[in-house]
Amino acid sequence: MLSVRNVHVNYGPIKALKGVSLDIRSNGITAIIGANGSGKTTLLHFISGLVTPEEGDLLYEGISIAAWPTEARVKHGIAHVMEGRRLFKDQTVYDNLLLAAHFRTPRLEKKTITNKMEQVFQRFPILESKKHQPAGTLSGGQQQLLIISAALLSAPKLLLLDEPSLGLAPVIIDEVYSFLQELKQAGMTIFISEQMAALALRIADYGYVLDRGAIVKSGDSAYLKALLASDDLSSIYLGKG
Numbered sequence: 001m002l003s004v005r006n007v008h009v010n011y012g013p014i015k016a017l018k019g020v021s022l023d024i025r026s027n028g029i030t031a032i033i034g035a036n037g038s039g040k041t042t043l044l045h046f047i048s049g050l051v052t053p054e055e056g057d058l059l060y061e062g063i064s065i066a067a068w069p070t071e072a073r074v075k076h077g078i079a080h081v082m083e084g085r086r087l088f089k090d091q092t093v094y095d096n097l098l099l100a101a102h103f104r105t106p107r108l109e110k111k112t113i114t115n116k117m118e119q120v121f122q123r124f125p126i127l128e129s130k131k132h133q134p135a136g137t138l139s140g141g142q143q144q145l146l147i148i149s150a151a152l153l154s155a156p157k158l159l160l161l162d163e164p165s166l167g168l169a170p171v172i173i174d175e176v177y178s179f180l181q182e183l184k185q186a187g188m189t190i191f192i193s194e195q196m197a198a199l200a201l202r203i204a205d206y207g208y209v210l211d212r213g214a215i216v217k218s219g220d221s222a223y224l225k226a227l228l229a230s231d232d233l234s235s236i237y238l239g240k241g
């Protein structure tokens with residue numbers, strides 16, 4: 001579905017990505033794993049059009065979209081859930097969903113939006129019970145589920161998630177991850193960045209290991225899990241999750 005080709009990104013003298021190439025396949029989960037500072041966020045920002053590369057290309061369903069602005073990528077189905085749970089914390093849960101629906105697909109009919117919001121509330125009754133509360137009053141895990149649900153309102157073709165486990169308690173991480181597993185079973189295409197390799201490899205079909213801006217390993221999750229177990233993927237690169 002999406003191919004990253006030989007991407008170089010510099011921040012002044014810092015070479016954040018040094019010739020990264022990878023493929024995100026349809027209907028499944030691809031993971032990018034690597035230590036803090038390895039370049040995962042930069043890679044997701046490149047895919048969303050939030051950083052300009054020195055060099056490289058991005059093919060989406062076979063066409064180059066490297067020159068497209070972020071809004072065009074969103075409109076064509078690339079939804080990005082950023083690191084750090086960005087919500088309008090003073091707005092209600094309900095309004096956050098409404099804003100997300102309007103921002104991503106301004107021409108959605110009101111009825112369609114209402115139906116989609118109903119689906120979110122059916123899946124997460126806790127969000128329904130708190131729909132009139134400011135989003136900032138939700139727990140970290142509830143905020144993460146809200147933000148992923150908000151991204152799904154536009155029925156994206158590709159969901160990008162930057163460290164969805166960051167700062168969450170293990171039991172909540174399990175909840176977020178089982179939701180991602182559900183989405184995968186429903187046929188969603190997901191690209192996930194994680195520092196905790198074991199966690200990402202639990203649900204990913206295929207993974208890439210990023211180390212200081214370069215892909216150093218790649219393979220299906222069974223292969224990467226075996227490397228992790230054998231310590232070939234040193235804990236210098238990876239949290240063991």
Ligand code: ATP
Pocket residue numbers: 011014015016034035036037038039040041042043083195
């Ligand atoms: P994290 O887990 O902290 O998000 P990461 O793997 O996502 O790490 P990046 O955030 O992409 O890594 O950072 C890659 C490198 O680029 C790091 O050395 C980082 O310090 C540097 N970097 C990132 N953003 C900027 C910026 N805006 N200006 C300068 N350097 C940056």
